[in-house]
Amino acid sequence: MSDTDSKVNILFPVENMNREMDFRLFLACVHVKPSNRIFIGQHDVLYRMAVKTRMRGGVYVGKHLFRQLPVFKDYARYRAMKESQFAVIHLDEEGGLCDGDEDRWRWQLLEVLFDPRCLEAEDYICTWGDFQRDFYKSLNPRCSEHIIATGHPRFDLYKPAYRKYFDADVARITARYQDFILVNTKFVYGNNGLGLADTFSKRIGYDPSDLQKRLTFVARFAYEQRTMSDFVRLINHLSLRFPHVNIVVRPHQAEDWEFYRTIFRGIPNLHVVHEGTVGPWLLACKVLIHNSCTTGVEAYLTDTNLINYKSVVDAQHDLFLADIFGVQCFTDDEVMQNVEAMLKAGRSGPPPARFDDRAHSLMANFKLNSVAAFLQVIEEAEARQARLPQEWNPGRVRQVELSREMIDRAKSVVRPLFPAKQRQYRALRSNFLGLDCRTIERKVRTLEELVGKRVRATFYSSALLSIETAA
Numbered sequence: 001m002s003d004t005d006s007k008v009n010i011l012f013p014v015e016n017m018n019r020e021m022d023f024r025l026f027l028a029c030v031h032v033k034p035s036n037r038i039f040i041g042q043h044d045v046l047y048r049m050a051v052k053t054r055m056r057g058g059v060y061v062g063k064h065l066f067r068q069l070p071v072f073k074d075y076a077r078y079r080a081m082k083e084s085q086f087a088v089i090h091l092d093e094e095g096g097l098c099d100g101d102e103d104r105w106r107w108q109l110l111e112v113l114f115d116p117r118c119l120e121a122e123d124y125i126c127t128w129g130d131f132q133r134d135f136y137k138s139l140n141p142r143c144s145e146h147i148i149a150t151g152h153p154r155f156d157l158y159k160p161a162y163r164k165y166f167d168a169d170v171a172r173i174t175a176r177y178q179d180f181i182l183v184n185t186k187f188v189y190g191n192n193g194l195g196l197a198d199t200f201s202k203r204i205g206y207d208p209s210d211l212q213k214r215l216t217f218v219a220r221f222a223y224e225q226r227t228m229s230d231f232v233r234l235i236n237h238l239s240l241r242f243p244h245v246n247i248v249v250r251p252h253q254a255e256d257w258e259f260y261r262t263i264f265r266g267i268p269n270l271h272v273v274h275e276g277t278v279g280p281w282l283l284a285c286k287v288l289i290h291n292s293c294t295t296g297v298e299a300y301l302t303d304t305n306l307i308n309y310k311s312v313v314d315a316q317h318d319l320f321l322a323d324i325f326g327v328q329c330f331t332d333d334e335v336m337q338n339v340e341a342m343l344k345a346g347r348s349g350p351p352p353a354r355f356d357d358r359a360h361s362l363m364a365n366f367k368l369n370s371v372a373a374f375l376q377v378i379e380e381a382e383a384r385q386a387r388l389p390q391e392w393n394p395g396r397v398r399q400v401e402l403s404r405e406m407i408d409r410a411k412s413v414v415r416p417l418f419p420a421k422q423r424q425y426r427a428l429r430s431n432f433l434g435l436d437c438r439t440i441e442r443k444v445r446t447l448e449e450l451v452g453k454r455v456r457a458t459f460y461s462s463a464l465l466s467i468e469t470a471a
Contacts, residue, residue, distance in 0.1 A: 002219065005390045007468075008036045008382050009058030011086075013043035016253055017432045023154030025440070028467040029447040029455050031147045031375050036382060037392075040433045041464035045404065049464060051080055052400045057393040058090050061089045075118050085388055088123040088380045090114065091374075096128030096362040097294055099319050105362075106135050116141040116378060118124060122384070124377055126150040131361040148377055151363060151370030158279060158301040165446055169280035177271070180246040181339060182285035183235055185204070186293040188254040190224030195256075223317045227291060230311035234289075237332050238339070239270050245343070248273050250281065252293075252433055253420070287342045288326075289335065293365065296322040299351065305342040306351040309335055321362050324354040334360065366422070401461035434462040 010031075011319040021040075028038040039046060043064035049055070065078040065088065074083075074094060081088065092113050098105040109132055116125055116136045120227040124146040127133040133149040141147075182374075189325060199221065200206045207213050209418045236249050249264065249272045252256045264270040267345030278295055282302045290296050296319075299306040301381065302441040312332070329335045360366055364373070437459055444457050444467075 002374065005037075006035070006131070007021055008383065008385050008390055009392055010036055010038045010053060011046050011058060011060045011062075012038060012040045012379070013046045013060070013062040013064040013336045014040060015043050015093070015431060018044075018253060018274070020154070022165070022277050022279065022443070025467075026157055026162070026210070026441055026447060027153060027371070027375070029444065029453065030371065030451050031378060032455055032467050032469055033468050039464065040467065041460075045461070045463040047077055048404070049082075049400060049460075053391075053393055053396040055084060057085045057385055057388045058087075059089060059378060060086045061091065061378065063090055063092050063114065066090075066118070073115070073118075078118065079107060081203075085385075087385050088119065089126060089377060089381055090116075090119065090124065091126045091129070093152075095132050095295075097297075097319050098323055099292070099317050101317070102131075102358075103129065104316075105200055109135055109467075110139075115139075115142065116147065119143045122146075124148065124381060124466050126374055126377055129360070129362045129364045136361045139225055142149070148373070149347055149364045150373040151365035152370060153371045153374045155297065155301055155363075156363045156369065156371045158282075158298055162412045162450060163283065163302070165443070165450060166280040166283055167447070168442065169276060170284045173280055173284040177246045177248060177284070179286050179343065180248050180284070181238060181242070182281055182288045182344075183231070183238075183247060184252075184288065184290040184295045185228070185260070186253065186291070186294050187224045187228040187231075188251040188252055189221045190228045191251075191259050193254050193256045200411065220317060223314050225310060227312045231275070231291070231309070232260075234309060234311070234332050234335060235264070235270065236267075238338065239264075239267050240338050242339070242343075243269060245269060246271060248281070248285070250274055250278070263372060270470060286346070287339050289339075290322075292317070292322050294322060296325045299352060300325040301350075303347055303350050303364075305345075305347065307335055307338055307342075313426070315418040321359060324356075324359055326351045335408055359374060391424065396466075397460055401464055405461055432463065435459065435465060440465065 012028060014024055024040050028040060030039050060081055065081060066075065070299060077086065082377055095113065098108040108454055115365045117139055117142060119351055121142040125136060125143060127136065127147065127149050128151060130149050134148050136147050137144050158341055198204065206217050226297060235249060247258050247270050249270065251272065253274065257274060260272045264272060273294045278298060282295065282299050282304045285304065288295060288299045293307050294401045296306065296308060308323055308326045308328045310328055310330050327338050329338060364370065440457060442453060448454055456468050456470040458466045
């Protein structure tokens with residue numbers, strides 16, 4: 001097959017599979033057409049595929065070209081993709097979820113998440129809302145005219161029109177746990193899956209020589225430690241108050257899951273589980289309990305009974321957007337009373353919400369169709385790229401992926417000899433455990449019904465697939 005192709009290559013990178021895979025599949029099935037080909041894969045794998053197979057021309061959609069943490073910025077991957085004539089559409093996974101006040105929101109958007117001034121004029125930024133858009137525009141980046149408040153399309157998948165996508169998983173979860181209480185935790189500083197040495201490291205942003213940063217960092221750690229201890233106490237109380245109701249604890253991907261498993265081992269109605277995306281768990285549970293977590297927004301969109309447990313009130317560390325939804329409880333007794341009432345009442349529409357102008361400015365999804373707005377941006381970038389020669393080599397893609405998987409299997413033999421490296425590898429790999437072909441095919445068939453289109457999924461490895469229109 002010739003390397004020259006009329007189809008535009010569109011790349012959908014995935015970092016956290018449970019957070020991103022469903023909406024990437026959904027967008028791919030909605031947007032795919034005879035004139036394009038959409039690749040979905042683990043972000044490192046997708047980048048290497050594009051570079052090592054000398055793919056030229058296309059659209060890269062995501063944040064994962066930018067290796068950026070509070071202590072370093074690395075634009076090498078971005079420059080490599082630009083040399084291969086790719087247009088970039090930047091979309092952050094946490095653009096509307098900042099803690100503290102508005103000054104801190106601006107600092108986090110720029111210093112922690114992304115600096116838009118690195119992009120070329122032809123590239124795009126899709127923001128969660130007007131606040132992020134307007135702040136980025138105020139910095140006068142070259143791509144200023146291409147900064148658009150689209151909202152984040154992954155949240156639209158929870159709206160009634162598309163919930164059928166989760167039906168099979170909801171049925172499986174319900175059969176296993178019946179009427180259950182879901183407790184989501186997010187203590188990635190207080191319970192780092194890679195341990196304290198990683199928490200207090202340069203990689204995360206800890207700098208003991210910077211006194212102000214040290215104060216801020218340790219304060220965050222102490223806040224999460226206190227709140228986490230209160231959650232442990234609350235979960236134990238729930239198991240005693242509702243002995244015939246299953247309680248599912250779903251830790252954040254980056255937490256140490258064994259922390260909870262060790263504490264709750266032997267309690268029959270307590271289950272520490274992190275399986276799949278959170279959507280079907282929210283649709284299946286009777287009540288969600290969280291603290292300043294993205295799932296608060298998702299629970300609102302799935303009409304889930306919601307409790308925001310605030311045992312420690314600290315405006316500096318609370319997520320404003322996540323905290324405006326649901327019933328706020330400050331004590332264990334308040335939680336027990338509300339859980340009991342919610343279990344009896346069942347679902348009755350969206351949970352309470354305290355909307356104001358700030359909430360709408362942070363997240364456009366509440367007022368517009370984010371999927372349509374986001375796909376319009378992709379359409380525009382794709383139309384411009386279609387004028388350029390598109391090159392790719394499917395045989396070379398398979399060869400590169402086969403070589404990568406062989407090297408990874410060889411490394412797995414020696415990793416146990418280095419326990420620290422092995423632990424780090426397992427923790428990081430938990431973000432992307434690999435593609436299950438049967439599950440992906442099932443989800444694609446469901447999406448075909450929802451979007452009214454026939455598509456074909458081609459698997460190149462356990463970390464890479466493509467979506468094209470079916471003949």
